[in-house]
Structure formats: C-alpha cells, structure tokens
Amino acid sequence: MSHTVESPGSATVPASVPPSPLRTASWARIRELFALDPTTVHLNTGTVGAMPYEVLDTVDRVTRQWTGGLLDVYRPAMFTEYRAFIGRTFGVDEDEIVICHNATEGVARVIHGLDLRAGDEVVTTTHECYSVLSNFNLLRNRHGIVMRTVTPPSGHDVRAEEIIDLVESAITPRTKVLSFAAITLFTGTMFPVRQLCELAHRHGLTTVIDGALIPGMLDVNLRDYGADFITCSGSKFQCGPLGTGLIYVRNKVVPESNPLPLPTFWPLISTWYPMMGSPPPRTTNEVASYNMGDYLQSAGSANLARGAALTRAFELWDDIGRDRIERYVMDLAEYARGRLIEAFGEKAMYSPGVDPRLRSPLIAFNPFRRPEDAWNIKKFITFVKRLETEHRIWTRWTEFDVPGSPHQHYAARITTHLFNTRDEIDHSVRTMVRLAEEMS
Ligand SMILES: Cc1ncc(COP(=O)(O)O)c(C=O)c1O
Numbered sequence: 001m002s003h004t005v006e007s008p009g010s011a012t013v014p015a016s017v018p019p020s021p022l023r024t025a026s027w028a029r030i031r032e033l034f035a036l037d038p039t040t041v042h043l044n045t046g047t048v049g050a051m052p053y054e055v056l057d058t059v060d061r062v063t064r065q066w067t068g069g070l071l072d073v074y075r076p077a078m079f080t081e082y083r084a085f086i087g088r089t090f091g092v093d094e095d096e097i098v099i100c101h102n103a104t105e106g107v108a109r110v111i112h113g114l115d116l117r118a119g120d121e122v123v124t125t126t127h128e129c130y131s132v133l134s135n136f137n138l139l140r141n142r143h144g145i146v147m148r149t150v151t152p153p154s155g156h157d158v159r160a161e162e163i164i165d166l167v168e169s170a171i172t173p174r175t176k177v178l179s180f181a182a183i184t185l186f187t188g189t190m191f192p193v194r195q196l197c198e199l200a201h202r203h204g205l206t207t208v209i210d211g212a213l214i215p216g217m218l219d220v221n222l223r224d225y226g227a228d229f230i231t232c233s234g235s236k237f238q239c240g241p242l243g244t245g246l247i248y249v250r251n252k253v254v255p256e257s258n259p260l261p262l263p264t265f266w267p268l269i270s271t272w273y274p275m276m277g278s279p280p281p282r283t284t285n286e287v288a289s290y291n292m293g294d295y296l297q298s299a300g301s302a303n304l305a306r307g308a309a310l311t312r313a314f315e316l317w318d319d320i321g322r323d324r325i326e327r328y329v330m331d332l333a334e335y336a337r338g339r340l341i342e343a344f345g346e347k348a349m350y351s352p353g354v355d356p357r358l359r360s361p362l363i364a365f366n367p368f369r370r371p372e373d374a375w376n377i378k379k380f381i382t383f384v385k386r387l388e389t390e391h392r393i394w395t396r397w398t399e400f401d402v403p404g405s406p407h408q409h410y411a412a413r414i415t416t417h418l419f420n421t422r423d424e425i426d427h428s429v430r431t432m433v434r435l436a437e438e439m440s
Contacts, residue, residue: 020319027328030320031419034239040392041424046185046213046362046415047396049239051313058312059241062305077302082311083293086246089314089322091221095291098247099234099307103212104131106231106247109296110208111135114177115264118144122177123170123205126151126401127184132210136179146174151401152189154364154409156346156353160192163358167196171203179208182230183217186400188351188362188413197226197258206263213237215246216313217329217361219322222248226258237329237417238317240310243303251292252283265292272298325418332416332425333361339429340365340414344436347371350400350411364398364411367436375407379439383412383432391431 022030033052036042042050066073084094100106112135116122122136126149139145148170153162167178178200182193193209200207207227214220214230216237222230227250234244250262262282267273272295283289317325337353340363348366352358366374373379380397387393395414402409414428 022316022319023321023324025320027418027421031421033316034419036419040394041420041428042394043414043416043420043424043428044394044396045237045239045417046188046413047236048242049216049236049417050419051239051241052316054316055240055309055313058309059305062308063303066304073301073304076304076307077300078294078297079302079307082307083297085311086314089318090215090223090248092223092248093251093288095288095293096223096249096251098249098293098296099310100231100245100247100296101243101306102235102245103129103210103231103233104245106245107131107208107210108135109268110229110231110247110249111139111179113266113268114139114206114208115266116143116145116176119146119174120177121146121148121172121175122179123148123150123167123175124179125149125167125181125184127186127189128179128181129185129210129212132179132181132208148172148175151403152184152187153403154187154189154350154352154400156341156349156351158189158352158358159355160195160357163189164192164195164199168199171199171205175203175205177208178203178205179210181210181212182225183211183213183360183362185213185362186350186398186413187364187411188360188415190352190358190360192357193225193227201226201258201260204260211248212245213360213362216317217326219326223250223254223257228258228260228263234310234313238310238313240313241306244306244310247296249292249296251288252286254286267292267295269299270295271300320418328418329361329416330359332420332422333359333363335422336414336416336425336429337363339425343367343429343433350409361416362413363415364413366409367412367432369436369440373440374409374411375405377410380410380412383435383439386435387428387431391435393428393431395428 034050036050079099083097087097150166150170209227209230211230212233215232230248232246234240235242280289350364384397398411398413399408
C-alpha cells in the first residue's frame with residue numbers, strides 16, 4: 001500500500017498492546033460511536049446499518065488524501081492489506097477475499113462466472129434476494145440452465161431438518177449448483193449453512209451462499225462453512241460505507257472444510273486475467289496456484305476510501321469483540337421475539353423461534369389481527385410508512401411465498417443490532433400494537 005494511505009491498524013500493532021477499552025465498554029458507550037439520529041429508532045439494519053463516526057471520517061480523510069495528487073491509483077486499488085486484514089477476521093486468506101461494491105454486485109460476479117451450460121440445474125429457494133434469482137434467471141434465458149426453486153417453510157415452529165430435507169429433495173443428477181442465503185431477508189431464517197454445504201459435497205455441487213447479512217452479525221470462520229463462494233454486504237450489519245461488499249472465493253482445497261475440487265470459475269470484470277493464454281490450472285491442494293482474489297479485485301480504478309473505511313469498521317468490531325457483538329445482537333433479538341409473541345401471538349410469526357439453529361436478529365411477523373391481512377400489501381406499506389413518519393421507527397416490510405398458499409404473504413420486519421436497546425424494543429412493540437389496532 002502506498003505510504004500516503006493508511007493501513008489497517010493491527011498490521012502494525014505489536015502483540016503486547018493491551019486490548020482496546022472498547023472490549024469492556026458499556027453498550028451505551030458503544031452506541032455513542034455511531035452516527036445515529038437520536039430522534040429515530042433504527043430497526044432496519046437488515047437493509048442498511050449506521051456508520052460509526054470513525055468510518056465516516058475515514059471515508060472523508062482518505063478521499064482527500066487521494067485528491068489532486070500525482071499518485072498511482074491502480075496498485076492501491078488491489079486493497080491487498082485490507083483484504084488480508086478482513087480475511088484474517090474471517091479465518092481466510094487474502095487470495096480468497098475481494099472488496100467489491102455491494103452484495104448484489106458480488107453475487108452477480110459469482111453467478112456469471114460459474115461454468116454452467118444448457119440443461120445444468122441450479123437448486124435454490126424462492127426466498128432468495130432478487131439479486132440472486134434475477135441473475136440465475138438471466139442465465140436461464142441466456143444459456144438454458146434450469147432453476148429448481150423450493151419454497152422454505154416459515155413460522156415459529158420450523159426446524160432445520162425440514163429445510164435440509166426440502167433442499168435435498170430438489171437435487172437431481174443434473175444439479176450442478178446449490179445456492180441459498182445464510183440468513184434470508186424475508187423471514188430472517190438462519191439457514192443451516194454447514195449442513196447444506198455437506199449435502200452439496202455429497203452430491204458434488206458448487207455452493208453459492210448469499211452471505212449479505214453475515215459480516216458484523218456473526219463471529220464466523222468463512223472457510224468452515226465449506227462453501228465455494230460467499231458474497232457479503234459491508235454496509236448492513238458491518239456498518240461500513242454504502243457501496244461496500246465482499247466476495248469470498250475458495251481458492252485452495254482444504255479437505256476438512258470442502259473436499260471437492262475447485263470449480264471452474266471465470267472471473268468476470270478483471271484486468272488481471274491474462275490478455276493471452278490461460279491462467280495456470282487451479283490447485284488440487286492447500287497451496288493456491290494463483291491469486292483468484294487479485295483476479296477479481298483488479299477491475300480498474302477504484303474508490304480507495306471504500307477499502308480503508310470498510311477496514312476501519314472491521315477494526316472497530318474486532319476491538320469491541322465479534323463474539324460479544326454476536327451475543328448481544330442475538331440476545332436482543334430473543335427479547336424482541338418474546339415481546340412480539342406476547343403482543344401478536346405465535347401464529348403471527350414468520351420467523352423461526354423454536355429451533356435455536358434457525359434464529360437470527362431479523363424477525364418478520366403479521367401485526368394485524370386478521371390472518372388474511374397477511375396478503376394485503378397496502379396495509380403493510382402503510383404500517384411501515386406510518387411507523388416511520390409518525391413515530392420515527394424505521395422497519396421494513398417483506399414479501400415471500402408460503403408453501404401451499406396461492407398468495408404471496410407480506411410481513412413487517414424488525415432487525416436488532418448492537419446500537420439498539422431493550423427500551424427501544426419495548427417502545428417500538430407498544431407503538432406497533434397501537435398502530436395495528438388502529439388499522440385493523
Ligand atoms: C440476504 C440479502 N442478500 C442480498 C441483498 C442485497 O444487498 P445490496 O442491495 O446491499 O447489494 C440483501 C439486501 O437487503 C439481502 O438482505
């Protein structure tokens with residue numbers, strides 16, 4: 001990295017430095033780090049988080065450093081140190097991490113880089129983000145692949161085995177790819193990622209995981225999931241700048257995590273891919289034969305502040321403690337789930353609650369008394385809008401298929417994060433109860 005650009009702190013921090021005071025700071029103190037509007041309640045991190053002031057400052061500072069100088073913008077745009085730093089947080093190497101523009105771009109670059117031909121089948125679910133389904137559908141229209149989509153069960157009582165059995169039932173001898181979200185955005189279901197990847201290994205499938213909601217929420221080792229590709233957002237739970245995302249691309253064979261050979265992959269949008277001839281064959285062991293991360297990262301000039309600011313957000317999370325953040329976020333979600341069930345009943349819940357493996361901090365529910373209101377889109381739009389404009393509570397509504405239902409269902413969705421509090425949940429649930437009554 002050029003001497004004029006800041007590098008991730010811990011790359012230069014000696015091992016003897018004591019842990020950051022943030023490691024034991026109160027959640028009230030941690031909340032002060034964020035550029036939150038004190039008059040609003042932000043329960044929509046599943047869409048976009050709130051940036052810490054330090055991240056905002058980094059965007060500004062690094063943008064200024066690179067303005068009007070005579071600096072080489074191409075080499076730093078490889079984000080080598082930032083990728084190494086972020087990779088370490090997730091237990092993977094620099095050659096397996098790419099800083100891209102968002103989850104949508106990341107997954108599109110993966111899907112269109114797969115070596116799929118007419119008749120090849122992709123197993124996925126109807127609960128995937130539009131960014132996933134539209135790109136596979138484009139491949140269907142363009143190349144004649146076949147999409148086999150299943151509709152996952154929703155509701156308080158769903159168990160992980162139901163999801164695994166359903167996915168398995170869609171796999172045929174022509175299936176080449178299994179794709180699903182680690183945490184779904186519509187019902188907030190935490191998919192059993194490792195078990196589904198093991199299922200994929202048994203059937204020789206390439207796995208494409210939409211992990212948009214993983215960074216900043218879960219303290220995980222990405223390699224341990226056993227997937228081939230995981231695409232992430234940097235601006236949701238990780239609270240980096242808008243326009244940041246990550247691609248994890250498996251670039252070596254570590255049999256304990258995934259024993260399958262590396263899939264053929266075409267790195268789209270690359271100025272590193274050879275201009276003549278072919279790259280070396282992909283490795284069959286734990287030593288990479290080339291840096292696939294560089295192939296994808298090298299994509300012309302870049303906004304250099306993005307890499308620095310996203311890395312600053314990662315450093316802050318490491319200082320606070322990712323394990324601690326995950327626990328807080330999940331505990332607060334359980335508190336919120338309890339309050340929502342008290343207020344609206346178990347039957348109103350679309351998110352899993354009984355099986356702890358499937359719970360996430362995204363909770364979707366029907367706040368209206370009449371079950372048929374669940375397919376009244378106008379009510380949901382109005383409910384979310386009124387929460388926002390009259391009560392300054394920011395949520396969202398979602399729409400999704402429900403097995404056996406002729407209609408799409410709609411739900412209100414809240415998300416808990418490290419800057420939210422129990423008081424905010426109490427206040428929001430009380431407000432939602434009143435508003436739903438008024439609208440019933
Ligand atoms: C699970 C999931 N995947 C993908 C996306 C797309 O993210 P982005 O619009 O930031 O690219 C979202 C957005 O909410 C999401 O929740």
